[in-house]
Amino acid sequence: MTLLSDIADGVQDLAGQVQAFALDPADAVRLLLPLGAYRPTVAEGGDAIGLAMTGVQEACSALCRRAALAALARAVAAASLPTYDEAVALRERVTALLEAEIVIAADAYDDASAAALRGLRTALARLLSERAGSLPRLRTVEAPAPMPALVHAYRLYGDLSRADEISAYAAAEDPNFIGGTFRVRGS
Structure with missing residues (x-):
């Protein structure tokens, strides 16, 4: 093993560990999204050493982002x-x-990586579009006066067990006083 392959393996392992650390895939998505957008401040220098440092920083940040994007896709x-x-x-x-x-x-003239990323983008877009087609849409609810989430759950769904869901979608500070306009999951 070389130092470069050890670094690449370590970065990929770190992204995989972030994904595995999350108890829920939704938490993994939340943790990995900012890592997939990582852009460090690049120190620029006009001499040969400064240019080499810039190249190394850009290569390392690309490696980190791409490892995070692969874990994000999973x-x-x-x-x-x-x-x-x-x-x-x-x-x-x-x-x-x-x-x-x-x-x-x-x-960066990295055609192989660009092609692999295009394939990943296409596959994820297709997967999420297919899943979205069978899911309920959010709908807007207007409550004339603040009411408890339990009342909203019964009025909207006839199911008191959905009160916590309504509180979460309404971003309610107090589930006993949910009023105004908010969005909830349809049926």
Whole structure:
């Protein structure tokens, strides 16, 4: 093993450990999204050493981002998405990260990485689009007066067990006073 392959293996292992550390694939997605967008401040220098340092920093950050994007793809594939709207939002966010990395790889003349990232983007977009098609959409609810989440759950679904879900979607500070306009999962 060489030092470079050890570093690459370590970075990939770290991204995999972040994914494995999360108890839920949705948490893994939340943790890996910022890592997939990692862009360090590059110290630039005009001399040969400064240019070499810049090249090393860019290569290391690309390695870190790509390892995080690979782990993110695995987490997205394992994630259970509750609504169409959340699946579409995740698809847009993940494909935007992949598109940005495709541009970086293409600008660095790394055609193999750009092609692999394009394939990953296409596969994830297709997967999330297929999943989204069978999921309920979010709908807007207007409550004229604040009411407890239990009341909303019964009125909207006839199911008191969905009160916590309504509190979460309404981002309620107190589940006993949910009013105004908020979004909930359809049926």
